[in-house]
Amino acid sequence: VDYAINLENEMEEKQIAPDGITYHTLFHGLMKSNGIEAVRGLYEKMVLLNFVPETRTVVMLMKFFCGNHHLDLGLNLWNYLMEKGSCPHDHALALLVTSLCSHGRVQEAFECAKQMLNRGRHMGKPVFHMLERFLRESGELDKLQNLDEMIKKLGSVYPPSRGHALGLLKGKVAIITGGAKGIGATTAKFFALNGAYVVVADVLDELGIALANSIGGSYIHCDVSKEADIESAVKLALTWKGRLDIIFNNAGTSGADGSITNVNMDEVKNIVAVNLYGVVHGIKHAARAMIEGKIGGSIICTSSSAAIMGGLASHAYTMSKGAIQSLIKSAACELGGHGIRVNCISPHGVPTDMLISGYRRFLGDIDAEEVSKISAKSCSLLTGRGGKTQDIAAAAVFLASDESEFITGHNLVIDGGYTEASTTMVHMYQDPKSV
Template sequence: MPGRLDGIHALITGAAGGIGAACARRMAGEGAQLLLADLNGEAAKSLSDELGQASVQADVTRAADIDRMFELAYRRWGRLDVLFNNAGIAEARRLLELTQEEWDRTLAVNLRAVFFVLQAAAKRMRQQAPIAGSELRGKLIQTASIAAYRGGLAIMAHYGASKAGVVSITRTAAQVLAADRITSNCVCPGAVDTAMWKKIDAEWSELEGWRIGEAWKRRTSVVPLGRAETADDVAGVVSFLASRDSDYMTGQAVNVDGGLVMGN
């Protein structure tokens, strides 16, 4: 049976861990050809070897690394159908203690790099022929967060601001690039069981004087659908956004959060 991503060439940033890796597995399983980019080049290579795909070590905050990722993709395939612009970081800090260095570090990866990766993809995509079987030339998918909407978590003002920015540039890109038949959407996960949340849990629990695991437990105990989110829960939606089934969607921020954004 043909996969729904047969013939799709996709670049995933932050592909070596958590949500990026789950999406790589899902998209490869559905027939996509992938270039897995990550700061951790060894982990990206080991996943790409396992999946029979390609990888590249890249720090998305560096312009030269952004160029290298796209050069590789275009040299390999002559085109790029889907960008999954997913790399991100998180640090738990109290609002009144957040430093300028911490603010800059988070915004550099989660917003500045997301914008310039999107821009690099769009510049190339608008010059290519449409995706086989589609009227679109390319698809841009960002990873935002429900932290964009509810003031984020009290201990992550900078993270929430960065993700609100991701929703904003997703929508601006959708407006500007529609005439080129390039769509732009983002997913907004809730609290996903990945290395990122283990780090948030450790830092947040320490700030509150809780035992390790307590922040995660409190956060996930109020998820309306009654369980914590897995990276695979996000992967199904990203794969849909990468597929031709979502061709008429653009400018959307899709919450994939078990209802958490409504619930507390």
């Protein structure tokens, strides 16, 4: 490599520009033996000479820059190629977008993708889905819509990835209680992405207002334990859009930990007031509006894995979530005659503030990442895969949409199989040892 570099210096002195294959070989050698500074040096010289590298060199450089966390160099290469009117290969875009997104630089990733599409070039489906996921998670719905339209203009339609089946809830009006953060907030974003008008109802006004503004929704301060508050949320939906199609009774609280022999009855009452009466209030007032509207509807309530097996939460929480599973059946029975479906979702091990604070009460100062790790390790049969808010939101989109029009009175358990099987005897599924 040193010998090659000397030759390259000599060529530079004699003002002989290397050709594409020479650059490729030099970069390749420098990457293997000399590291980033040497590669950067040669790259800068190449740029000064206004040389446009071969496609395979671009991909190799991008891989090297991104793989070594030199994203600014990756971006520099991208912009240089754009300036030169050269359209890099899909693979280079994939590398850059993936790295930028995973470093939280979603805006820049979006701009690169846009430049590519503006030049009439498609980007690969996996890149689109990655970008789509990050834009969705950071609430950049306008950009996502924009990307989608550009792709359609180029005559392509990418099959939607999970939660992004744009249009599943088109024109529907939904209320999400506890929608300011956690599972409720992700669901609000998924609903809006699918074309729903969302009323975010919560007691966390600042968070709720910011979220509602970002998704073109509406916010209302609503303590679900107070019947009048839920009634106002339903009224808001009706005055805003003239109808109510969906309510996601998701607000919940935890606590009242400890032995049943010492349980604090005020805490129990509070949990029942929010988790159970909150759901009753939601079903009651949403159903009234839906019956009046004569267009059916979907009522979704949040239960929990804790209602399926003991030992996962406090007595009061378990009891409140268990009652929801019975209630949705009787409500489905009555409301089915009006075309209204009533279902519930039972999440498990989703590292939201509720789960994290639960862990903290017993394990001391533990952060979100550690809780996610515990959840991925021991809260599902799918080794290494823990629950995410997106899993629940995607299920809520399904139950809210007409895709599930023949499903009612159902408890959709989203727990990676955790409550379905015990792994204590899993050795049985290995071939027996011969004795």
